[in-house]
């Protein structure tokens with residue numbers, strides 16, 4: 001068995017990717033943010049304060065004949081960007097891309113932080129990280145993918161995120177036609193709940209890869225490519241107008257710049273992010289100053305290969321073999 005779901009950029013800056021998920025009986029369809037950087041499936045619901053839920057599609061367990069309250073269970077999560085949410089837990093049927101898990105922990109939000117209240121295009125997150133990262137107490141719950149894995153043709157999923165186009169999350173199979181190059185595989189470290197890996201080197205503008213390894217995580221829920229300052233500086237030293245903008249909290253440059261590509265080695269192959277993907281968006285509508293898709297990870301303490309990097313590749317999240325595969329697109 002397999003599953004295949006389309007995913008779409010939320011806005012002109014590809015800030016996040018939205019994937020529809022069916023929950024309950026009859027199906028309640030919610031737009032969720034698939035997040036390989038976390039391990040909770042949580043939703044805006046009939047239990048979310050009305051003022052917070054305004055504008056969001058919500059899940060009502062009372063309207064689902066297959067919903068069951070998980071007695072005594074609660075959850076609470078804080079993300080890398082300091083956003084947060086918490087609540088109680090139901091189990092229900094959850095279908096993604098035509099594949100159903102009959103009893104999935106669906107975490108209902110009784111509290112959500114401002115960032116989520118304001119982000120009305122999503123109704124929650126579907127975590128695709130390792131189960132160790134799940135926040136449900138007293139007993140951690142499995143992710144949708146973890147519950148599905150043993151019934152899928154192969155215990156893996158792929159992410160094919162695209163700039164301003166429809167992409168896909170495929171479960172249980174690899175559609176190699178989505179890629180141009182071979183898949184390079186490297187061990188994944190799931191001990192922290194993330195999909196951690198090490199790139200073997202990097203280069204700017206098509207030069208030969210150096211041998212400076214970069215350890216980080218593959219995170220579909222992070223917009224940017226966040227790397228160490230020495231890498232960020234090595235890149236933007238090639239961009240004449242690049243400067244750090246305090247108000248923007250990042251490097252900006254003239255939108256007219258012809259940005260160099262950024263490449264990294266992984267699993268014996270090279271992934272090249274075209275400069276065009278690193279010109280993320282004007283700092284405000286109509287501005288000729290643009291915000292960089294590559295920014296510093298210094299304040300976070302972990303390198304994050306977010307959507308800017310993922311858009312350049314077909315990425316295989318292979319749970320069965322605890323490895324990550326990257327193929328140039």
Ligand SMILES: N[C@H]1[C@H](O)[C@@H](Sc2ccccc2)[C@@H]2OC[C@H]1O2
Nearest residue numbers: 035037079080081083115221222
């Ligand atoms: N893994 C990521 C996660 O998906 C988002 S949670 C989120 C917050 C507000 C709006 C939408 C999503 C947050 O940013 C980086 C890291 O934490």
